[in-house]
Amino acid sequence: LQVYGYTGQRLAAVTRSGNQDARRRRSTAASSRLPESPRRDPPRPPKALAAILRSRVIACLRAQDGETAMQAAHAAVRGGVSVLEIVMSTPGVLEVVEDLRKSYPSLTFGVSLWHYLVDFLPHCLNTYGFSANS
Template sequence: MLVSRSISMWSLPAIGCWYPCAFARFRVFCASSQLPLPPKDETLRTIHNSGVIACLRASSAELAMSAACAALNGGISVLEIVMSTPGVLEVLQQLLQDYPTKTLGVGTVLNIKDAKNAVKAGAKFLMSPTMVKGIIMGDIEGEFLYIPGVMTPTEVLTAYESGSEIVKVYPVSALGGIKYISALKKPFPHISMVASQGITIESTGDYIRQGASSVVLSDAIFNKEFMDKKNFDGIFQLSKLAASQAMEALEW
């Protein structure tokens, strides 16, 4: 319980922001601890320790499955499958069987019904482009992490005060990109933020160094041309590069 309480009380990126060495030691302590964490806290820790959430949307369940496997085999540890993907819940369940150590969730969740179905299928986290009231108010049974979408400082604080341990800043590139994350972290160093929308693999490290706990990479990993041509080796290579870039930034 001590480790779990530490994660909820302290923002890992905030510690790193003020004292990088302390951040590094805290991360090592969390990773090496023998005390088991509740599933929700374990998911949060994995997101912090990975630096990248790969966001997958596909035109078919078969394409989603193959692309997801390529990304996970390439080193991605946190994968979000967009709710609009055909057969999303069946794909999720199969991936949970094939990759039990990975952290898999469902994104673009816009209503309670979809949220309940995703959690029932085994999603470890749910992500939305906004704050879905019923989810954030705890109207769904099950152990999962909810990452609501926020845009303004008011929304950041509202989500945090409603119980969110981490928020998704969206659409970040339209709001100013890296500079916007840096500006938001100044009044809210204690709130974990995921940067989402329009982020490239090359800019991943800069987002993390400016305070983002993690970044969402969609087309940067699941390149549209690669998806169309079913170039899964290309997706594998992009995943490997993205994971490497994130690790370098987190070690910094």
């Protein structure tokens, strides 16, 4: 008699006399096997996050006008920067990012609101009657 486990693997051959060792091997092997789960690839980060992790550097750009921002961004890219963040308070920031994406489609560009919020938040708090003490 040949015994096969859940996965189809041959576990033991039992003789007609009822070999105890073969039975023990069969029961131990069958009970220790769990159904195999389908193999899945690990989740992949979004392209922007993957680019940031590869680059390990994010250049953060803040300029007085869109033209200066564009010149600085081109200089940063020529210098080897592959991930560039432009602060929202830069005038014409969305147009700058749009032009950069057209010029360098393989690089990663983003817009940051953090500096904008830091600059603008005190004004909002004062305007709407909030204070640091309340």
